Amino acid sequence: QSALTQPASVSGSPGQSITISCTGTSSDVARYNYVSWYQHYPGKAPKVMIYDVSNRPSGVSNRFSGSKSGNTASLTISGLQAEDEADYYCSSYTSSSTLVFGGGTKLTVL
Amino acid sequence: QVQLQESGPGLVKPSETLSLTCSVSGYSISSDDYYWGWIRQPPGKGLEWIGSIFHSGKTFYNPSLRSRVTISLDAFKNQFSLNLNSVTATDTAVFYCARLGPYFRQVDYWGQGALVTVSS
Numbered sequence: 630q631s632a633l634t635q636p637a638s639v640s641g642s643p644g645q646s647i648t649i650s651c652t653g654t655s656s657d658v659a660r661y662n663y664v665s666w667y668q669h670y671p672g673k674a675p676k677v678m679i680y681d682v683s684n685r686p687s688g689v690s691n692r693f694s695g696s697k698s699g700n701t702a703s704l705t706i707s708g709l710q711a712e713d714e715a716d717y718y719c720s721s722y723t724s725s726s727t728l729v730f731g732g733g734t735k736l737t738v739l
Numbered sequence: 740q741v742q743l744q745e746s747g748p749g750l751v752k753p754s755e756t757l758s759l760t761c762s763v764s765g766y767s768i769s770s771d772d773y774y775w776g777w778i779r780q781p782p783g784k785g786l787e788w789i790g791s792i793f794h795s796g797k798t799f800y801n802p803s804l805r806s807r808v809t810i811s812l813d814a815f816k817n818q819f820s821l822n823l824n825s826v827t828a829t830d831t832a833v834f835y836c837a838r839l840g841p842y843f844r845q846v847d848y849w850g851q852g853a854l855v856t857v858s859s
Contacts, residue, residue: 663842663843667786674852676849681844718785720846727802728839
């Protein structure tokens with residue numbers, strides 16, 4: 630299975646909004662609403678920020694939101710803060726009953 | 740509080756088998772609600788799902804690793820394990836054990852990660 634496609638890096642200034650895209654295929658992102666997003670600081674375990682395309686787990690800031698159109702899912706972070714600087718990964722369930730991750734996006738807060 | 744902890748050798752020789760165990764506390768792996776799995780991250784690279792197991796013993800594997808991977812569980816010990824055989828240097832990674840929801844819709848609990856290096 631091929632990894633979902635994410636931009637290698639994005640950046641933004643504090644207070645701005647950024648969006649990270651995650652492009653899959655008709656066998657994963659387009660087919661199921663089982664897309665999730667993870668925030669990963671180096672040396673730490675990843676943390677789920679969004680699941681089922683747009684649901685936020687309890688305790689996750691409402692500055693994080695998710696959406697999907699066709700085979701592309703998106704994570705938007707509004708009111709960017711320095712603490713948001715991290716790696717972000719999307720994932721999707723697939724028609725083969727497997728899980729596939731995106732290649733990851735490094736977010737830099739300028 | 741659900742906690743997961745990986746254990747196993749940090750160094751494995753090429754062509755040998757990498758074995759890790761994940762001990763789970765605060766939740767029974769015999770529950771119908773969740774799957775249990777392994778995810779790895781090679782140095783400088785992204786996350787890769789290795790495979791998952793349900794309490795019934797049904798397993799799901801990454802097609803690219805299927806021929807070399809076995810995931811099993813021990814309900815009495817509330818543990819599950821990973822075996823990856825015929826390892827090479829490209830298998831060097833931080834290995835995470837994790838709890839996954841139905842349809843792997845979210846990975847809500849992760850272990851702290853265990854670095855395994857493949858080297859002679």
